[in-house]
Amino acid sequence: MGRWAWWPRPCTVCAALILQLLYSAGCRPAPAPSHTLIPVPATIEVIDAAPFVFNDSTRIVYDADSPGAEHVARFLSDLIGNTVETMPTVEPVAAGAPLTNVVHMRYSVGPQQGNDAGEGYRLRVTAEQIELEGDGVAGLFYGAATIRQLLPALVEYTAAYPNPLAVPAVSISDSPRFEWRGAMLDVSRHFLPAGDVKRFIDLMAIYKLNRLHLHLADDQGWRIEIPGRPLLTEIGSSTQVGGKGGGYYSTDQYRDIVQYAADRFITIVPEIDLPGHTNAALASYAELNCDNRARSTYTGTSVGFSSVCVEREETYEFIDDVIRELAAMTPGRYIHVGGDEVETLTEEQYVMFVDRVEEIVARHDKLIVGWDEVAAADLSSGSRVQLWRPLWPAGGDTATLDSARAAAASVLRQRVDRAVANGVSFIVSPADRIYLDMKYTPTTTLGLTWAGVNDVRDAYEWDISDVFSGIPESAIAGVEAPLWSESLGSIHDFEYMAFPRLPGVAELGWSPADTRDWQDYRQRLAGHELRWKVMGVNYHRSRLVPWSD
């Protein structure tokens, strides 16, 4: 997505400043939260009783007939084993065996609960044991993620000398509101090496995020090796914004990222942006251009100027090659095909193109996701639309809109209604809320401002039912925070823009709407600072958050 000029939001900025002044003056001290969990569980009771303390005899056990549980048990043991003297042993036990001094993992029986049964869990911590019941293996993982946040921050050290570890007594029943809880990394405008992507996956996993959308191709760079199409990496990968650098993931590296993410219950959603945002491909293969002349590589930050030639069969052969190879390396159901900001095609050409791409993706047993422009086509059931444009006003009052924006909103509204009727579902990514490349404040050095400034509160304090009113919740797959990288040159920069906003996106996607409470949230968020310091996260010290240091 490029710059888009409609959304100054000075009122939000002013309101945030005034509130900050009020709170720093102590006008309305909020009660301290009883825990700092993010996302906040659906129900939680903090019990005034002795905690569970890990010692040399503590075991992590799982019911012997629980496939996949050992993986989660080892993940937790590895985490704890970095900090305590003796790594907890991991072993299966017979169901119903009497147990003490254990973390005990098992699956629920009977009808499963929650809107995505496999991800729900129940957790009960007493001085004697930690009982974790998952609706599926993902549920066990999310229960373990909750245990992780209940442990002191120093559990995140990988080599600090042994320290005691205690988990407070709690009773939690939890499951996610939405299936799709994602983030997107634009690795095209500036390339992120594979190790940095894994680092970002580690940070996502702490917050129960489960989709990582990788924006693998744009005008400035092609980032994925495609067997049989070597010029994509020889030419298309050689550049990035500003000119210096570039890079790509080999098929082995991509598969490794996919597996690393899967081990943390995160599905990779690869994006090849089409038909626009394609200059890197157009520079690599001349036949993708209507004039059969390869374009020069591009290192600026304009958008909208490029398109593959939608009238040539070579284009669809190319797309088939790319999607086939990508599908073969991608276990997830979805491939993102972009579709945004095309300024060089007629609507008829564009719709024809989206139809053909949807067919190609289906031929390789995948479903498409596209940016909201793709709703111009008559999409198939199962396709997904990612709503990004900040077109609709809070509360749905279109009378406040200028005429151009009202017209655009009206067109998108009609298309969305048709898509809902077709069985399409939606991923919600409003640029004026959770585009993580928007500056925090007007003085933030990194980032852009075309959709306004999104401070921590802006990114947290909203709901899908307000922003995209009229879409039934059953048609909402979930939420995703894109992080575009025109102005970001390193993992440090990516982290600075993602933290502390990304945990709020995780809570929007996971927690019930009626738990949303900014005063409570900002205090919980402050409690995560020490963990980020331990992990070396380069976070922004927003003045809206009551950091303890």
Added chain:
Amino acid sequence: MGRWAWWPRPCTVCAALILQLLYSAGCRPAPAPSHTLIPVPATIEVIDAAPFVFNDSTRIVYDADSPGAEHVARFLSDLIGNTVETMPTVEPVAAGAPLTNVVHMRYSVGPQQGNDAGEGYRLRVTAEQIELEGDGVAGLFYGAATIRQLLPALVEYTAAYPNPLAVPAVSISDSPRFEWRGAMLDVSRHFLPAGDVKRFIDLMAIYKLNRLHLHLADDQGWRIEIPGRPLLTEIGSSTQVGGKGGGYYSTDQYRDIVQYAADRFITIVPEIDLPGHTNAALASYAELNCDNRARSTYTGTSVGFSSVCVEREETYEFIDDVIRELAAMTPGRYIHVGGDEVETLTEEQYVMFVDRVEEIVARHDKLIVGWDEVAAADLSSGSRVQLWRPLWPAGGDTATLDSARAAAASVLRQRVDRAVANGVSFIVSPADRIYLDMKYTPTTTLGLTWAGVNDVRDAYEWDISDVFSGIPESAIAGVEAPLWSESLGSIHDFEYMAFPRLPGVAELGWSPADTRDWQDYRQRLAGHELRWKVMGVNYHRSRLVPWSD
């Protein structure tokens, strides 16, 4: 170095706390420094005049007959080009040509100045131009490092959108006090991947540090590929403290690190610790053990238990193989051969061993550095001794020492005097001052305490003439801050222990003794916080430093 139990230093801790209370209560506000340069230049005048501002026409030029200057000019252009719209062009000019809107680099003529002439420089910034005169190419690089610190912190971003850049008007004449201004990374106890070592080199270069000592072999891991000795990496590299992980640098990776450092005027000093701290080698090659039986790998944190068999010729063949290969990849003059904490040999055996190792190193055209125990041998001229044990009291008053320590200090004193007479010089690394793995305060989670706690002030406010009294300054090569990694598991942990102490070590090594002023320094140090944030440095927010945020 392991733990060593003699140095509690409660008075230093108390004094620091009391001072902190006084300053936070505003009892003695120190005057704000006129700049935040670290290390502080030998002489600096900040001029009340218009700054130099980079614009689209600014050039970086160097006198056409100045070999090496183009490298420094490009380094500066790359840095600035990340931030301004147009990267400054780099070009040679005829000496004496009239110039405006340039950074102009040239070499000094006539007799060179300073105690290491090649590293000194003069810098004059006006609104019209920046004139930089170096005593050698290193001097140009250090002048460029000063320009870097005079530029706003956002110059460190690699992709932030264009911002204006100004350099305040100053006149500086500067050269280092000591030749050797170093840091040491223990990559044996926990391995640091090559990319992380380069990151650390980047951070060192900001502070004009010029030696990176890599502790490449210890009981817990062997970290360098040695052609012809494959078991060192097959077996010896497979472990680290705590058991998980390990790793090594291939010869290509090592050469790449050496070149990357050299491009930043940093010399790599590789260390193979001998004859003790050798369990990883003893586990790899059975013939290094007197009983001809390979040892098991080791992942604990004890010291002193291991030694190669000093009576077997196989040992010296092994050392010859290792030193030969290492010397071939190492352009620097020095190879560090350890020598510390040997508890299983007689003094006679130890001295014989050090003599033979010195010969082997000389055969490969290098000189040795050893930890201070090696002064037990009758060392050759040009060898270097690294003083690490906190044996000598501040002010030289040995009456305050307990008897065991006084005896050890007396023995070392005699050996040092002999070494001085032999033409040996010294690298100063007192554990109770600048061992960066010592905790900042008793509550720091990372790090150890066997030499006490070293807060930022402890690491800065001392002088070699106090701590190692009696060694003539002409016999002091310089200063080096070791960073041992028993408790450090990632580059984030290494950074946390190095920052903010390492810049103080750089100032100790570079700046004249009479510039040392803690009240001034702590304010300059606070001015570096934003730069570290921009670079994503995981620094410790010591309460002794008046951070602005």
